[in-house]
Amino acid sequence: MKKAYKNLDFLNSREARSIRILSEYIEPQARFRHYHVTDTVVFFGSARTLSAEAAHAGLEAAEKDGSKEQIERARSAEKMSSYYEDARELSRRLTEWSKGLQLPERRFIVCSGGGPGIMEAANRGASEAAGISIGLGISLPMESSTNPYITRELGFEFHYFFMRKFWFVYLAKALVVFPGGFGTMDELFELLTLVQTKKTGKQMPIVLYGKEFWEDVFNLDALVKWGTISPEDLSLFHVSSSPDDAFDYLRDELTRLYLDNEDDDD
Numbered sequence: 001m002k003k004a005y006k007n008l009d010f011l012n013s014r015e016a017r018s019i020r021i022l023s024e025y026i027e028p029q030a031r032f033r034h035y036h037v038t039d040t041v042v043f044f045g046s047a048r049t050l051s052a053e054a055a056h057a058g059l060e061a062a063e064k065d066g067s068k069e070q071i072e073r074a075r076s077a078e079k080m081s082s083y084y085e086d087a088r089e090l091s092r093r094l095t096e097w098s099k100g101l102q103l104p105e106r107r108f109i110v111c112s113g114g115g116p117g118i119m120e121a122a123n124r125g126a127s128e129a130a131g132i133s134i135g136l137g138i139s140l141p142m143e144s145s146t147n148p149y150i151t152r153e154l155g156f157e158f159h160y161f162f163m164r165k166f167w168f169v170y171l172a173k174a175l176v177v178f179p180g181g182f183g184t185m186d187e188l189f190e191l192l193t194l195v196q197t198k199k200t201g202k203q204m205p206i207v208l209y210g211k212e213f214w215e216d217v218f219n220l221d222a223l224v225k226w227g228t229i230s231p232e233d234l235s236l237f238h239v240s241s242s243p244d245d246a247f248d249y250l251r252d253e254l255t256r257l258y259l260d261n262e263d264d265d266d
Contacts, residue, residue: 024163028156032171035153039258040111040134040171041094041250043087044187045118045178045209046080051088055081083178083210084121089243090176090209091125091133097251099131101259108173108254109134113164114146114155118178123149136164169194173258174205174250179213195236196229205253206237207246214239 010016032038050058055078062074091110098108110126112119114135126133127149135150137157146155158164169191177188188208194200208214223229240246 021160021163024158024160025166028167031153031156035132036106037109037132037134037154037171038105039107039173040109041174041176041254042168042172043091043110043112043118043122043176043178044180044184045083045087045121046180046184047113047115047117047119048080048181049084049117049121049179050077050081051084051121052078052081055084080179083213084118086209086243087118087121087176087178088125088128090246091122092129093125093243093247094250095126095129095131095133097247099129106132107258111136111168111171112147112150113137113183114150114157116147118180120147120149123147127151136167138164165190169200172204173202174207174254176207176209176246176250178209192236196233203257205250205257207249208237208239209241209246211239211241 004010011019055074059071059074059078062070066074094108095110098106101107109132110122111134112122114123114137119135123133123135124147132151132154133149134154135146135156137146137155138161139157139159146157156164156167158167165187168187172191175188175191177184191204191206195204195206208218220229220234224231224234238249240249
């Protein structure tokens with residue numbers, strides 16, 4: 001006879017879906033508690049963004065043997081690689097700052113979606129600062145592996161998008177959004193909605209990184225014009241184009257919101 005909780009056929013069945021969902025809540029919670037992770041700074045951005053080294057190598061190869069279209073794609077990838085390097089630098093600086101806070105618990109741990117691109121850059125920067133970082137991965141047909149810079153004990157693979165999103169939001173004290181595609185936009189707008197409607201129960205600094213990109217793909221002024229958002233909703237985020245500016249903004253806001261007022265919160 002097989003016990004129900006050891007019956008993999010049952011656990012993978014439709015009837016056990018609620019158990020699988022609950023597992024994706026309880027197991028990460030236990031791990032975060034064990035490693036004293038209380039809050040995070042979340043990085044979103046494209047999985048397709050290459051490091052400067054990889055992008056340069058790709059351009060050299062394309063210029064040597066590639067078609068005109070391949071060369072143009074490689075040039076675009078090299079331009080986008082600056083965002084990878086900026087995410088890496090910003091993550092490194094935030095991690096160094098966090099490690100120097102001299103607090104009894106770990107604070108403001110860098111967290112990414114666990115995959116390549118901007119996610120890899122965020123985890124890589126934290127690793128280069130000798131800090132821990134989190135990767136909240138998701139099982140996808142086109143993206144089957146996590147990046148190698150995640151702290152091993154804090155690498156996760158979710159099946160359910162909504163449980164992954166829950167852990168992005170629940171621990172987050174700040175959000176940095178680099179250029180990305182559908183997934184990045186989905187995550188950004190969900191977070192903006194939660195902050196706008198005060199469903200997060202906390203203030204959350206949000207940085208949109210890359211002014212040129214966001215001005216090209218966003219026209220939020222039009223939403224104000226048409227009356228679908230309020231003018232003050234535009235103050236829910238800060239647009240930045242340099243690691244220095246983004247770091248200064250995040251450090252100052254996190255200090256104001258969560259460090260200066262810690263005694264009052266207790």
